[in-house]
Amino acid sequence: MELRHLRYFCAVAEEKNLTRAAEKLYIAQPPLTRQIKQLEEDIGAQLFIRHARGLTLTPAGEYFWQHAKAILEKADVAIENTRRLSEQQKTTFGIGFVPSVFYGQLTILVRDLRQKTESEIQLHDLKTGEQIEALKTGKIDVGFGRLLIPDEHIEQTVLFQEPMLAVLPADHPLAHEETTLEELAKLPMVVYPKNNPATPTFADICTSLFTSRGLKIHVSQQVNDLQTALGLVASEMGFALVSEQVKQISRKDVAFVPLKDKSITCPVIFSRRKNETGPMLDLTMKILEELVDNRLNGRFS
Incomplete structure (x- = not known):
């Protein structure tokens, strides 16, 4: 064959x-x-x-x-990487990420890797489940997501827990003080990414926060990307839940509102192939360790 x-x-x-x-x-x-x-x-x-x-x-x-x-x-990945290596004498290092983790430490990691190595850094916008498959095929070398998805070939580590925020139209009555899930449940909800029965997503984290507390929600829209979700919130289609990093996006038409319950968080999860080593992976782990330590000790959010 x-x-x-x-x-x-x-x-x-x-x-x-x-x-x-x-x-x-x-x-x-x-x-x-x-x-x-x-x-x-x-x-x-x-x-x-x-x-x-x-x-x-x-x-x-x-x-x-x-x-x-x-x-x-x-x-195909092996052929493409071999061709690149032959033509440019550069190795490639693939990083998978969900959009909500791209506004914090990940950007610094990418910057440092680009400055300290000759490797070509390739970024791939992938849901956590897609990252697991991409790691197994070699399309990416590490991934940053929100969900623990057991797989015998993949090692996942929770880097830290991140506070959740509600996103509301800037002039909404709830936009100027801390709010609760009970108050939010009365409003229509914009969910991203779209729920996928085959693999869990960040949307499942958000909706389960309500259902696990016996709160009913009305999902007005399901979208596949974060920017569309924020645009729909600005259009008063409903509210959305996001991770704290997303507040780095500067928009005047929405407000990022803290939740009164500070225990409501979502994880940032690092994924890699089990038992794999190498100079690029070792450097990534070293940089990441420092970035996570800075985050946990409040040196930046």
Whole structure:
């Protein structure tokens, strides 16, 4: 089995149609059909169910598709990084992050890594669950998120707990003093990112703060990015909950309001591959240790 067989299979799995897959791959349909049949024979399992109007994946095909995509992504990352290294004599270091952690220590970490190394720093806006998969394929080397997601290949560390803030329109009656979840529950809520049944997100942290206290909420909008959420709040579509770092965003049309209950926090979580070492990772850990110590001791927020 070669990588091209996996690419053929993934194209067919995505298109659910041999003709469209062949067009996408720039090959004729008969050779593609033969390659798929040969792949099924090599594996010893039926991957597709043939219908008059297309194909559907068997349970075995669904399983193989998930792993085939991961293998191809890992191969593509290795090829791209090798090409970069050959052309520029530079290594790459990938950092995954959720937007709400990009307004504090992460920017300093990126700056210091750029100043102290010759490596090319690549930043990837990824939800925590996406970071776990990206770490396993090699797309990123470290990740900064909000959720603990158990995985035997990944090590996660809670760096610190960060206070949560309510975001309200600047002229809202609750915008000028500390507020409570009980008061906020009476208002419509803007949630980000959109809830995903497959993997938990920051949205689940926010909504569970209310439901765990027996409070009902009315979600007026679900959006995928932080800036859109803030824009909707400014438009009086509702309130949002954010981490303390987000108040670094300078907007005159919204107010970042502390919560009376100071125990309401969300974690900043560092993720890496287990048992991995190297100069870039060692330097990252050293810089990060100092940044977290500064944060915990109030030298900056």
